Structure formats: structure tokens, C-alpha cells
Amino acid sequence: MEAWRQTFYHTMNMFNVLIVLYFFIGNGMYTVLMLASLISVWLHNRRLAYQGLYEIRDSVVTPPVTIIMPAWNEQSIVVKSVRSVLKTDYPNLEVIVVDDGSTDDTLHRLIEGFGLVKMDLIYRPRISTRPVRGFYLNPDLPNLLVVSKENGGKPDALNVGINVSRTPYFCTLDSDCLLERDALLRLMHPIVKSPVNTVVSGGIVRILNGCEEKDAQVVRVRLPEGRLERFQVVEYLRSFLFGRAGWDLLGGTLIVSGAFAVFHRESVIESGAFGRDTVTEDMDLIVQLHRWAMHHGRKIRTSFTSDPVCWTECPKEFGMLQRQRRRWQMGLFQTLWKHSEMLFNRKYGVLGLLSFPFQVYIEGVGAAVEFLGYFMVPVAIMFGMVPPTLYVLFVFVGLMYGGFLSVGAVLLEELTYRRYPSFRDLMTLLLYAFLENVGYRQMVLYYRFQGVVQFVRGYRQWEKVVHVGG
Amino acid sequence: MPFLIEHITEVVFSILVLLFLCNGALIALAIARRQRRERFFQRIDELRRLYNPVISDLKAGRLDYAQGLAALRGITGTDREYIWEQLCLATTPTPAQIPNLRRLCEDLGLVKVWQRQVSGQFDVATLRDAMARPEGVFQLLARLRFILRAKSAENLGIIRHQPSWPLLLKALTDPHVDVQNAALRSLAAIGDPESFLGLVQRLHDVVLKPGTRLSLRAVKAVLVTFPLAQAPALLPSLQHANRRIRFFATDIIRDMVDRQAALDQDFTLDLKVFPEELRELFLTQLGFDENPDVRARAAPILARIPDPRSAPLLLTLLGDPEWFVRLHVVRTLAQPKFQPQVVEIARRLTDANWMVREAAAQTLLTFGQLGVNQLFQDFLSSPDRYSREQIADTMQRRGLVPNLIDQYLESRDGKEKQVIEQLAQMGKTSYLLALLASTPDKELRRKFLLDFGHYSEANIRKWVINLATREPDPELRALARAALQRA
Numbered sequence: 001m002e003a004w005r006q007t008f009y010h011t012m013n014m015f016n017v018l019i020v021l022y023f024f025i026g027n028g029m030y031t032v033l034m035l036a037s038l039i040s041v042w043l044h045n046r047r048l049a050y051q052g053l054y055e056i057r058d059s060v061v062t063p064p065v066t067i068i069m070p071a072w073n074e075q076s077i078v079v080k081s082v083r084s085v086l087k088t089d090y091p092n093l094e095v096i097v098v099d100d101g102s103t104d105d106t107l108h109r110l111i112e113g114f115g116l117v118k119m120d121l122i123y124r125p126r127i128s129t130r131p132v133r134g135f136y137l138n139p140d141l142p143n144l145l146v147v148s149k150e151n152g153g154k155p156d157a158l159n160v161g162i163n164v165s166r167t168p169y170f171c172t173l174d175s176d177c178l179l180e181r182d183a184l185l186r187l188m189h190p191i192v193k194s195p196v197n198t199v200v201s202g203g204i205v206r207i208l209n210g211c212e213e214k215d216a217q218v219v220r221v222r223l224p225e226g227r228l229e230r231f232q233v234v235e236y237l238r239s240f241l242f243g244r245a246g247w248d249l250l251g252g253t254l255i256v257s258g259a260f261a262v263f264h265r266e267s268v269i270e271s272g273a274f275g276r277d278t279v280t281e282d283m284d285l286i287v288q289l290h291r292w293a294m295h296h297g298r299k300i301r302t303s304f305t306s307d308p309v310c311w312t313e314c315p316k317e318f319g320m321l322q323r324q325r326r327r328w329q330m331g332l333f334q335t336l337w338k339h340s341e342m343l344f345n346r347k348y349g350v351l352g353l354l355s356f357p358f359q360v361y362i363e364g365v366g367a368a369v370e371f372l373g374y375f376m377v378p379v380a381i382m383f384g385m386v387p388p389t390l391y392v393l394f395v396f397v398g399l400m401y402g403g404f405l406s407v408g409a410v411l412l413e414e415l416t417y418r419r420y421p422s423f424r425d426l427m428t429l430l431l432y433a434f435l436e437n438v439g440y441r442q443m444v445l446y447y448r449f450q451g452v453v454q455f456v457r458g459y460r461q462w463e464k465v466v467h468v469g470g
Numbered sequence: 471m472p473f474l475i476e477h478i479t480e481v482v483f484s485i486l487v488l489l490f491l492c493n494g495a496l497i498a499l500a501i502a503r504r505q506r507r508e509r510f511f512q513r514i515d516e517l518r519r520l521y522n523p524v525i526s527d528l529k530a531g532r533l534d535y536a537q538g539l540a541a542l543r544g545i546t547g548t549d550r551e552y553i554w555e556q557l558c559l560a561t562t563p564t565p566a567q568i569p570n571l572r573r574l575c576e577d578l579g580l581v582k583v584w585q586r587q588v589s590g591q592f593d594v595a596t597l598r599d600a601m602a603r604p605e606g607v608f609q610l611l612a613r614l615r616f617i618l619r620a621k622s623a624e625n626l627g628i629i630r631h632q633p634s635w636p637l638l639l640k641a642l643t644d645p646h647v648d649v650q651n652a653a654l655r656s657l658a659a660i661g662d663p664e665s666f667l668g669l670v671q672r673l674h675d676v677v678l679k680p681g682t683r684l685s686l687r688a689v690k691a692v693l694v695t696f697p698l699a700q701a702p703a704l705l706p707s708l709q710h711a712n713r714r715i716r717f718f719a720t721d722i723i724r725d726m727v728d729r730q731a732a733l734d735q736d737f738t739l740d741l742k743v744f745p746e747e748l749r750e751l752f753l754t755q756l757g758f759d760e761n762p763d764v765r766a767r768a769a770p771i772l773a774r775i776p777d778p779r780s781a782p783l784l785l786t787l788l789g790d791p792e793w794f795v796r797l798h799v800v801r802t803l804a805q806p807k808f809q810p811q812v813v814e815i816a817r818r819l820t821d822a823n824w825m826v827r828e829a830a831a832q833t834l835l836t837f838g839q840l841g842v843n844q845l846f847q848d849f850l851s852s853p854d855r856y857s858r859e860q861i862a863d864t865m866q867r868r869g870l871v872p873n874l875i876d877q878y879l880e881s882r883d884g885k886e887k888q889v890i891e892q893l894a895q896m897g898k899t900s901y902l903l904a905l906l907a908s909t910p911d912k913e914l915r916r917k918f919l920l921d922f923g924h925y926s927e928a929n930i931r932k933w934v935i936n937l938a939t940r941e942p943d944p945e946l947r948a949l950a951r952a953a954l955q956r957a
Contacts, residue, residue, distance in 0.1 A: 046617050047648060050624035052655045054562075059691040060725050117905075119866040120898040122859055124824065134900065139869040193651060195676075195685045393482045400489040407493055411500045418507065426504055430497055 012380045019373045023394075026362040027401050033246030034408045038415075040249035041241055041306050045416040048307060053185050056192055057091055063168050063192075064092030065184060065262065068161030070154050071175035072100040077313075079113035084178040084216035086144065090185055095144045096161045097175065101151030107136075110146050114138055127159040127273040155274035155281040158258075162265060162273060170268075172282070174259040178208060178216060178311040186308035187262050196301040199264040199289050202256030203308030204240045206419065207233050211311065218311050221419045223428055228321065230432045231440045232314040237429075238409035241306060241416075248304035252355030254290075256302065258282025260310035267292075267300065278338060280331025287339045290351055307417070322447045329367060329451025330459065336360050337455075367448040374442065399437045406433035514556060517545065521557050528574055529567040539577055554578050559628055572629040581631055584622035588634075588641050588653070616646035623649055627656025635662040642672050647683040654684070658692040666700045669693055670707060670719075677714050690718060694725035698743050701726060708751055713761040720756060720767040727771050735805070739774045749775055757783045765790060766798040773802045785814055793823035800826055804833040809840060816844050819861065820854045827857060831864035842870065846889050862898045871901045879914050887921060894922060899929040907933065915946060923953025931957070 056062050067085055071078050078097070085095050099107045110116060116136035123132045130152035137145055149160050158172060169191065171184060183203060191198040210224030223230055240257075247253050258281060268274075268285065271292035278284040286302060293300040315321040336343075336359055343360060345352035377394075380386045410429045413419065420426060524541050527533035545553055558580070563571050575581050623641055626634045638660070641653035654672075657665050673689045676682045707719035731737045739749070752775065756768040769787055772780045787799045800818050803811060818830035834841035849861040865871055878886040893899055906915055915937075923934050934957075937950035 043617075047620070049617075050621045050648070050652050052624070052651070055655050055658075055691070060694055060729070061687055061691045118900040120862070120896075120900050121866060122824075122863045137867065139867075142867075192687055192691075193685050195683055387479065390479050390482060393479060393486060397482055397486045397489060400486060400493060404489055404493050404496070407496045407500070411496050411503075414500045414503050418504075423504060423508075426500065430500060434493075 037242035037246040066165035070157035208311040278334035325447035333455035402437035587622035623652035627659035762792040924956035
């Protein structure tokens with residue numbers, strides 16, 4: 001009995017130490033990222049004054065780009081999204097919509113919406129995919145092509161798009177997104193200006209809920225009415241403005257949102273294209289590109305830029321949010337597991353020594369540690385292993401630190417882009433930056449923990465997030 | 471142990487207090503920043519309201535210059551140079567507005583400020599002024615930043631300040647790549663012929679010196695904006711031992727030529743624009759260069775040289791072992807003067823590379839009916855399945871099918887019918903039938919039913935069944951039924 005008691009006490013102590021370590025290392029890293037982002041985003045914002053965006057638009061040497069939009073059961077929003085994309089200000093632009101065997105009216109709405117006709121064109125697959133059913137074109141809209149294929153998942157749809165595209169770069173765009181007119185020009189800017197082969201360039205995804213739209217463009221930015229959506233606005237600001245911008249400055253970009261990113265086509269094909277063995281194909285591809293470049297001695301660069309904006313609807317209901325977060329967490333684990341050779345591998349530099357371990361221990365395992373901490377620490381208190389005062393203080397520190405990081409993200413937004421023009425919106429964002437840590441954070445943590453459990457159980461299903469749209 | 475716990479509690483409490491203060495500071499900063507920006511924008515808006523009409527009139531030459539200048543000089547404050555800049559360069563000026571805008575910026579002293587900033591120099595007055603105020607020291611430090619240098623280089627380009635080109639050329643060696651990029655763009659905007667050689671030298675540096683932070687694409691983008699008259703300056707680059715330099719030089723001339731050709735389809739590189747030495751170089755060396763990229767990029771230039779040797783050389787390149795050379799040549803031949811080469815081009819419809827096949831089909835279509843006839847002839851007679859597939863693809867993509875249907879009704883020699891037959895045999899009838907389904911022309915549908923109604927091709931069968939069951943016209947319905955029986 002005594003032996004069991006000792007084991008229990010030891011385990012609890014170990015776990016408490018783990019929690020404390022996770023707290024300090026994780027938040028320490030977040031603070032470093034926040035400072036790095038402050039520098040990176042602020043500098044980038046100042047540089048916009050002379051970046052010569054329109055010279056890129058008018059130049060004959062600007063490379064053509066294909067926007068690939070995979071769509072599966074997106075009947076409510078797909079036509080609006082394609083209209084928004086067709087208005088993109090970019091020379092030599094092609095748009096390919098890949099209908100991934102939708103069971104709703106997606107294909108029919110596209111045919112009706114754009115006057116498309118079925119054509120029997122040649123399909124030359126360089127990447128193996130599920131069979132293509134047909135091509136739809138309107139001779140008066142030569143830069144739009146709709147491909148209908150058998151259902152094979154988002155990565156498969158993207159691979160069909162890559163096979164059909166002919167341009168040196170392609171941009172992946174979720175079919176529920178609205179693109180700002182100059183977003184692609186901005187996204188291509190780091191590619192055009194870089195002396196190194198920039199294989200990935202990612203932009204920022206912002207939340208469309210609550211904004212006013214006209215002709216498939218956002219004309220007035222406002223905060224959404226729903227609390228759940230407002231929490232996500234703060235979360236997206238934190239994730240994109242200081243998470244990704246910070247890693248970009250440190251040279252450790254491992255995640256770029258596939259909802260809106262430009263890729264170098266040949267590099268993607270040579271590296272093996274979008275894999276079907278993870279549910280976060282965007283992160284998987286970026287890690288795969290780094291490995292491919294290392295193994296083949298290629299010098300590549302990935303870039304994250306904070307001013308090209310793509311607007312997307314965030315989940316309005318808990319159920320959809322749960323699906324989304326569960327998938328993200330499970331995909332994170334799948335990707336990290338698949339590419340585990342990078343962990344603490346010096347050959348990958350910052351990526352292997354800092355970025356990959358951060359994703360493994362803080363974003364991956366950390367979710368489970370933090371979630372279990374909410375139950376284990378009270379148990380430790382019950383057994384007198386931790387003073388209750390310390391626990392209460394520690395909880396407050398956790399909440400305060402979470403608030404600090406979220407307020408930092410709101411401040412970063414305020415220092416740079418100020419997309420939310422009303423003072424009331426700013427105050428609301430600051431309020432939600434605090435409120436987020438009480439209830440919402442724990443709920444998301446629970447969803448992420450479910451993702452961890454799904455990964456351990458070998459679950460591989462892609463969970464669809466349904467948008468209300470209109 | 472209790473002693474340690476007590477200390478941990480104190481430490482955690484201290485962290486809590488610190489975090490509380492940090493949070494407060496960040497919130498205060500966010501609110502202060504918002505209020506400060508709002509005040510700034512209110513001021514700018516007010517100034518714009520007051521002075522934008524003055525600036526617009528000055529730019530358009532509608533206002534007495536001295537009067538307008540005096541009004542702008544009436545703006546006070548330590549940041550008035552910044553305000554002037556904001557007001558003058560708020561919108562991109564039209565070419566007609568640029569001379570007045572340039573004069574205005576010169577007379578307001580902005581040009582001198584920008585020039586000083588680009589070169590990283592400060593006059594005594596600025597230094598004294600900066601040192602006299604506590605915030606001036608920070609402003610001085612700020613002036614050392616690359617952002618100001620880059621912005622100033624950009625501004626000199628916006629107003630096309632020609633005398634500044636040597637300064638901008640020097641800025642190409644600035645330690646910061648942003649300044650180099652801004653200077654590049656401004657040099658392109660100014661377009662001074664004398665700066666061209668300096669830019670070519672920069673191109674050489676970027677190619678030959680590893681670790682240069684400027685992108686080749688950025689340098690090339692600037693060089694191609696210069697007129698074709700600058701091409702002779704690229705002569706040493708075209709003869710350079712480095713194959714990449716030869717490639718870039720050829721490609722730059724190709725872009726210059728393409729730009730001219732876009733304005734005038736019949737444009738030729740006569741001796742006035744393209745000296746003998748350059749012409750010979752292309753005809754005797756670059757067309758045979760060991761670097762296939764050079765051969766590929768030389769093709770569009772060769773096509774514009776009015777010399778009896780150019781067409782045979784292009785035809786030789788049409789059989790180049792590298793597919794992308796053939797691709798460039800086939801695309802180049804899409805000019806009316808190459809119509810006599812239609813058969814040679816049609817041979818590329820059986821090329822081993824699909825991109826060359828596709829380009830050949832598209833080039834043929836640029837020759838009008840002559841090209842269409844050649845395409846149809848190859849479609850009907852070619853034993854190469856890939857060639858036929860490619861032609862069918864191009865016919866659909868390039869909108870030939872509606873014309874085919876129209877001509878099918880009128881056709882006397884039956885060639886269109888054969889083409890449709892071939893399409894049906896290949897199972898490429900979706901577009902054709904979609905057009906037939908939407909046409910109000912009963913005669914066309916009747917003829918199609920009689921000719922092809924009995925075909926077993928899946929799409930045709932489906933269309934005929936649909937007619938046989940749902941067509942309101944009794945004659946067509948009866949014909950469809952008969953066709954089904956025949957099938």
C-alpha cells in the first residue's frame with residue numbers, strides 16, 4: 001500500500017513539475033514570439049509605403065498564378081467566392097475550382113452562375129488522383145475552369161488542381177473565402193522580390209462574420225455579434241499576427257494557412273504534392289517541402305506576410321468549432337509524427353531545433369498537459385501536495401498571462417493595420433482578449449484534447465465544417 | 471519544503487502583479503495609440519480638405535503657381551515636410567501632372583530632403599535642429615533608418631526627378647535591400663538612358679556575385695522597361711562568357727521587342743532600331759547558342775529581323791532537341807507573315823511534348839481559316855492519337871465548336887461532318903451536344919439526328935433518348951425514335 005502511495009505521490013509531483021515547466025517554457029516562447037512579431041509586423045507595415053505593388057502588377061516579368069479552390073458541398077457560398085476571386089487584381093490569373101464530388105448543388109450552381117459548358121478536355125496527371133469526371137468552361141470567361149472529380153478529400157482535390165494548372169505558382173484558396181482585390185499581388189510580393197526560391201508565401205486569414213459585403217468584397221469591417229465569433233476574432237489575431245509573423249522573423253515557419261497561400265508548383269510536385277495521410281494537408285506540405293529541400297540540397301524560403309487578407313466565415317456554433325479544432329489538433333499530431341525526424345535535428349536549423357519542438361511540446365503535447373492539469377492539480381491539493389493559495393495564484397497567473405498575450409495581439413493590430421475602425425470595436429476586442437481565458441479557452445482546450453485522443457486512437461476522418469453562408 | 475513553497479507563492483504573486491501591470495500598460499498603449507492616430511488622421515483630413523484643391527489645381531496648372539506655393543508654405547509645424555509629402559503624393563500622379571508636381575516638390579524643398587535622405591546625409595541645420603529638442607535625437611536616429619531612405623528613393627521616382635538618377639544608381643549599393651529595390655523602381659520610372667549601363671552592371675553583379683540580396687527578377691523587371699533603343703548597350707552581355715548573363719540579356723531584348731510588337735503587329739527590327747552588329751550576333755551566334763534558354767529567347771527576336779536568314783533559322787530551331795526551344799519557336803511563328811510555314815508548324819502537332827503540340831494548334835488558329843483548315847485536315851488524317859486529342863482539346867477551348875456546328879449545316883464538302891464524326895468516335899461530344907441542346911435551330915438538330923442519331927457514343931445516345939421522350943416537336947421526336955431503332 002505504501003509503495004502505491006509513494007508512486008502516486010511521485011507521479012503527481014512529476015506532473016505538477018511538468019505543468020509548471022510547460023507554463024513557463026510555453027509562455028516564455030509565446031512572449032518571444034510576441035516581441036518578434038511586434039518588430040516584424042511593425043516593420044512590414046512601414047515598408048508598405050514603398051513596396052511598389054503596382055509595379056508588380058504592371059510588370060511583364062511578374063509570374064502568372066493559378067488560384068485553386070477545392071470545393072466540397074459548398075453550394076451556399078461557392079458562387080460568391082468565385083466571383084470575389086475573379087475580381088482579384090493580378091495580371092495573368094487563372095482560376096480552377098475543383099468540385100470534389102459534392103453531393104449537394106455545388107457543381108450545378110457553378111454551371112448556372114458562370115454559364116459553364118461541359119467539355120471533354122485532356123487530363124494529364126503528374127500526381128495520381130481520383131478520376132476526373134469532367135471539365136466545365138465558359139469560352140467568354142477563359143480564365144475560369146471548373147473540374148468535377150470523384151470525392152477524394154481536400155488534398156486530392158488540390159492535387160487535381162495542380163495537375164490541371166500550368167502556371168509556375170498556384171494559390172490555394174478555400175471555397176468559403178473572400179479575397180481582397182490586391183491580396184494576391186501582396187502575397188506574390190515576397191516571391192517576386194526574393195533572390196531565393198520562395199516556395200511558400202502565406203497571408204492572413206481574417207473573420208468575415210459581422211462584416212458588410214458588397215459585390216463579393218468586404219466593404220466595412222465590423223466585429224461579429226456572437227460571443228463565440230468574437231472570441232475567434234481575438235484568437236485569429238493572436239495566431240496570425242503574432243504566431244506566424246513571429247516564426248517568420250525567426251525563420252521557423254512550419255504552418256501557413258492553406259486557406260490562402262501561394263506555392264511554387266514544381267517544388268510542390270517534386271516534393272510529393274499534398275499528402276492524403278494527414279487531415280492538415282497545408283502544414284504537412286510545408287514540413288514536407290523543408291525535408292525535400294534538405295534531402296535534395298535545395299535552397300528554399302517560406303514567407304508569411306501579414307497584409308494580404310482573405311476573409312473567411314468562422315464557426316458560429318459550438319459543434320462546428322469542436323469539429324474544426326479537433327481536426328486541427330489531430331492533423332498537427334499526424335504531421336509531427338510523420339516528420340518526426342526533424343525533431344531536434346540540427347540539419348534543419350531553427351526549424352529542427354526550435355520550431356518543430358515548439359509544435360511538438362507546446363502546441364501538441366501541451367494541449368493534453370494543460371487539459372489534464374485542470375484535473376490533476378486539484379487532486380494534488382486534495383492530497384495536500386500543493387497549497388491551495390498557490391494553486392489559486394497560479395490559476396490567476398495563467399489567466400493573466402493568456403490575457404497579456406491576447407491583449408498583445410490586439411495591440412499589434414492597433415499598431416499596424418487597424419482593420420476595426422470603431423473605438424467601440426477596439427474596446428470590445430480588448431474585453432474579449434480577457435474574457436477569452438475564462439471558459440472559451442478551456443472549451444477549446446477540451447476540443448483539442450479530443451483531437452489528441454483521436455490521434456492516439458488512429459482516427460483519420462476529415463471533419464467538414466458547415467458554414468451558414470448566403 | 472514549506473520554506474520553498476512560501477517563496478514560490480511570493481514569486482508567483484510577484485509575477486501576477488507584474489502581469490497585471492503589463493496588461494494595464496498594453497491596454498493603455500492600445501487606447502492611446504488609437505486616440506493619437508485619430509487625432510493625426512483628423513489633422514490630415516482637415517489639411518487635405520484645405521489643400522487638396524490647391525494641389526490638384528497646381529498639378530493641373532489651373533492655379534497661379536506662386537499663389538499656390540505660398541498657400542502650401544503656410545502650413546506650419548515641425549512635421550510640415552511630412553505633411554507636404556502626404557499631400558503631394560497622396561494619389562499617383564498622371565503623366566501630365568508630373569512636371570508641375572516635380573516643380574512643386576522642388577520648390578517646397580522636398581526633393582533636397584529626399585536626396586539627402588537617400589544619400590544618408592544631413593545638413594548642419596537639420597542636425598542642429600534635431601539636437602536642440604529631446605525628441606529630435608530620436609528623429610535623427612529615425613532618419614538613419616532604411617525605411618526613410620527607401621521611401622525617399624521611391625518619391626524621387628514618383629516625380630520622375632531626372633537629375634537624381636546618379637544618386638539612385640549609387641543607392642543600388644545601399645546596405646539595405648529595400649533601398650536598392652526602391653532605387654531600382656525609381657530608375658525605371660525616370661528611365662534615363664545613361665542609367666541603363668549602370669543597371670546592366672548591377673544585373674551582372676547579381677548573377678555573378680553570390681549572396682546579393684536583390685532578386686534577378688527585380689533587376690530584369692527594371693531593365694525591360696527601357697526602350698529598345700537601349701538594346702545595343704546589352705551587346706557585351708550578349709557576348710558574355712557566362713551563359714546566364716547571355717540568357718538574361720537576350721530575354722530583356724525579347725521583352726523589349728514583345729512590347730513594341732504589341733503596339734504594332736508588323737513591327738520589324740530594322741537597322742534604325744537594331745544595329746547591324748546586334749542583328750548579326752543573333753543570326754550567327756545566339757540562334758545557335760549552346761545554352762538552350764538563349765536559343766529559345768532569341769527566337770522571337772529573330773522572327774522580327776527582316777533578313778532572309780531568319781526564317782530558315784527559325785525553321786531549324788523548330789526541330790531543336792530541347793522541347794522548350796521548340797515551344798518558344800512555335801509560339802513565335804504566330805504571326806501573319808509566317809502563314810507560308812503552316813505545314814511546318816502543323817508537323818509540331820505530333821511533337822513528343824504536349825505543350826509544343828498545344829502551342830502548334832494555337833498558332834495555327836491565329837492564321838484564320840487557313841489554320842483552321844490545316845487543323846481539321848490533321849485532325850482527320852493524323853495517325854497520332856495524342857495529336858488528335860490535342861486538336862480536339864484546342865477546338866473546344868478556343869471556341870471552334872460553335873463555328874463547326876454552324877458550318878456543318880451549310881457544308882457542301884462534308885468536312886465538318888467528318889470532324890464531328892471523329893469527335894464522336896473519340897467521345898468528345900459534350901460541348902457539341904450542349905450547343906445542340908440549347909439551339910433553337912430545328913434544321914440543325916434534324917440534320918444531326920439523321921447523320922449521327924444512330925451512333926452508339928454515350929453522350930449522343932443520351933441526347934437522342936432525351937429527344938425521343940421529351941422533345942415537344944413531333945417530327946424531331948419521331949426522327950429520334952427512328953434513330954434509336956437504327957442504333
